[in-house]
Amino acid sequence: MNSNDITIGEVFFKESEGAHFYRYSIEETNKNIDDYDSSIRTRCAYIIVTEEESEKVNKDEKDKKKILNKVKDEYSKYLTQAITKESENLTKDDLTALTKINIDKKIVNLTSLRLYNANSYGSVLKAKGYTYAYNQKLEDSLKQKGETKSIGTLVFNKDSCQKIINEEQIRNLEKESAYIIVSVPYVYNIKKDSPKKELEVIIYEENITASYMPEVVVEYGVFFDGTNNNIYNINFYMNYVEFLEEPAKYIEENKGRDLETKPDIKMYDTIQEYIVSEPNPKMNDEVLLLLISQIDKAKKEIRYFDEDSNLETEEKELLQSLKANHARKVFEYFVEVKKKLNTSEEKNREEFIRENILVDDSEDSSFVNGETNISRLYNLYDGADVKRDKTILSTTRFKLYESGAGTNNPFIQKGYEEDSVLFGSGLGGEKFLTKDKTGIEAHIIYTCIKIAEQFRASKISYITKLYFDVFGFSRGAATARHFICSILNNSEKSDDKYSIKMKKGENIFTPFFGSNGIVFIDGKRYYNPLNTQNRYYGSGRSRIKNPYYGKEKISIEFINFRFVGIYDTVPHFGIKQSNDFESLNLNFFKDGNDEKIGQVVHLMASDEFRYNFDAYSIFLDKNQELQKTDGITLSGGKKFEEYFIPGSHSDVGGGYNTSSETTLLTKRYVKDYDKIPINIENILIAWNKKYNWLKTNNISKVKLKDDIKENNEDGFYYCIVPEVITGTSMLQPVLFLYMHKKEILNKYEYVTLKIMYERAIYKDMTNGKHLGKKEALEIVPFGSLSLYSLKKDDFLTSIYKVLEVKGEFKNDDDKYKKLKDNYIHHSSKYADFVNKASFKNKDKTDFYGKRVIYTASGEKFTRG
Secondary structure, eight states: OOGGGOEESEEEEETTEEEEEEEEBOTTTOOBGGGSOOTTTEEEEEEEEEHHHHHHHHTTOOOHHHHHHHHHHHHHHHHHHHHHHHHTTOBGGGOOSEEEEEETTEEEEEEEOOEEEESOHHHHHHHTTOHHIIIIISOHHHHSOOSOEEEEEEEEEHHHHHHHHHHHTTTOSSOOOEEEEEEEEEEEEEOTTOTTOBEEEEEOGGGOEEEEOOOOEEEEEEEEOOTTOOHHHHHHHHHHHHHHHHHHHHHHHHTTSOOOOOSSGGGOSSHHHHHHHOSSOOOOHHHHHHHHHHHHTOSSOOOOOSTGGGSOTTSGGGGGSHHHHHHHHHHHHHHHHHTTSSOOOHHHHHHHHHHHTOSOOSTTOTTTSOOBHHHHHHHHBOOSSOOOOTTSOOOEEEEEEEOOTTSOOHHHHOSOOOOOHHHHTTOOSEETTEEOTTSHHHHHHHHHHHHHHHHHHTTOOEEEEEEEEEEEETHHHHHHHHHHHHHHHTEEEOSSTTOEEEOTTOOTTHHHHTTTTEEEETTEEEEOTTOOSOSEESOGGGOEEOTTTTSOOOEEEEEEEEEEEEESOOOOOSSSSOOOTTTSOOOTTGGGGGGGBSOEEEEEETTOOBTTOOEEOSSSSOOOSSEEEEEEOTTSSEEEEEEEESSOHHHHHBOOOSEEEEEEEEEEEOSOSSSOOHHHHHHHHHHHHHHOOOSOOOEEEOSSTHHHHHHOOSEEEEEEEEEEOTTSSOEEEEEEEEEEEEEEOOTHHHHHHHHHHHHHHBSOTTSOSTTOBOOTTTSOOBOOOGGGOOTTOHHHHHHHHHHSSSOOOOTTOHHHHHHHHHHOOOOOOTTOTTTOBOOBTOOTTSSSOBOOEEOTTSOEEOOO
């Protein structure tokens, strides 16, 4: 049961605000008090109680209703004492709108209330905008119109109550948190025949009201992207390429025209006008500022994170920034276009950006990768303090995107540094006292810091319930699981649904920063942003100043991991491919943690075979099923689902661009240079029939690998070249066998996106949509999927319909063959260090073995 549902008296809530309602009347006649001069005499007294004070009264009591009653009984006497003290020898002229009286070191506020003359409580709730309370909480009898009543309301929120506690505990270094409010209405009547208008008090003790602080419900989407996937880098590259188009085309189209040269650079509106008008355009500070200003106004933001690049144009340091250095190179490109040394064609713009602007121009760089489903889901999540429909409980909502392992977090590193090639292979552990700055644990540290920053920026210091929706792909899926399971391991189950509460003495980030609150990443200290009470860490000469000391304390009462959507978990946490069970927390079922979570969906790639991409199932036993489920959600769906669907690792999680693909399948010594041996040809044909990689079995001979792209037809290709036998000077023919796809489309990623999206929205997609959408606070707040719609693609729509529930393609299905041929990548490559194939449990007729998978408890197996 929610705290807002546990009240004594008439109490209602709206977002972060609460209101105690009282009816005022004349005791003898029960007539409305408004017959009297009541502007200041209708009052209430209230007191704020902290959780620590409540614990002293309740000791080990866990029942929130009983806790509230005991607190009411204990502290109502403070209210009556304060009212009695205020009323001593009181006249109407002496009465003030607000009085504070100290009773046994507790502040009791005594305040006048404005009266509403209304025919029902419902009328007042509507007038005050308490829509959810009216629809869901108010009894029908109190909605019905009757005779006019005089109703007063005490409105409060956590901040206003906390200020009272802070005032009480002004000498305390660490302030306790406001927890319960207890109030009582009372009224002053003027004594009959009193020349001084002396007042007498009537306390409505039968209407003592109590409630917990208003629930602050926050929904938070956290999105951990895959290795070498970084939405900021991708957008930087794509937006820069797009920005170059208009100026470059203008220069091409107008370079022969006789345009008037202007006497002052400031008279030009754009850089392209200047370059075309000037016979010999030269770079200087004014030209540079013109171009920088144009970059700043690009239709799609070209975002820099280093400090100097974000200075105003009047500040000289801007001219030495990374943005300025890039602008100088862009100017040279535009001049080359004018001289016909370059063109505005997209491929030339892309090449220029890769070679001159990007710090990493490799084909699999995080700048030139395609968009993943994690970044798509992030864009779809309605975050940034979006409010829900007012007819239901209001929540505040945020979202956070964390770039993938192997890439730098621009909000932390503040610059476009080169992606870590070695770290991109999955290194993520401690080195002495230092953690890898681009690894799994580091990205969780950055996430913690950003979450705290968002809360403080939004003035959120207290959260009753924090609903997490967590998504991840590849090592981002491992990061998501480690983030969730580490918190679950340090939490206790509450009585409400799958809510958890952190163990005593720990906050939500303690599992990552440790009990001392400090971690080292690449030689730099990072501090737990929720530790605000200690001025220093350590003592004596070795003490370190805490940068968060004195900042607003953030209290989180309950955490709910509502939905976990992960694609193809690949930890590869250490230097060598090995079991990561001991290094990371990946097990949702450890010590009953499965009871502390809402729903988990794991989509896995059935066409992934790489050695360096060992996967981790979410289940404790070896999963040989196409779709395995366990448990029941609050909505009646499957709590845990693991679904093997067609595709390689990044076909399922996203990140490809449409492109060709040439894959080395094998390399073998042969007897002569003439043709492919018949036994290898037979193996190839049987292998292709078994796995449906290509519709064709055409095998062609080429002199060199480069000839394959010139031919540019789907098929198998081989070349036989001489190679020195190891340890000798002898040459022997070596066959290189390739598979070539001239174009692999990337829109199948929309299918796997939609599968995850609808599981976050509907009650039970393992059985279809017939049960409808989830309840309000169980549904993941995604916007429309229209940007990634399949409606105009009949083929992919038909594929989705098969996979939507629990579809399995037959090997000879023409639809499946077309899917494999046109959309599925062959990610493993022979003799490639990063992408080499697994040879585990290899069949004699195959070129490689099966992917290694680990259970959630670390037991190794292969499928099939």
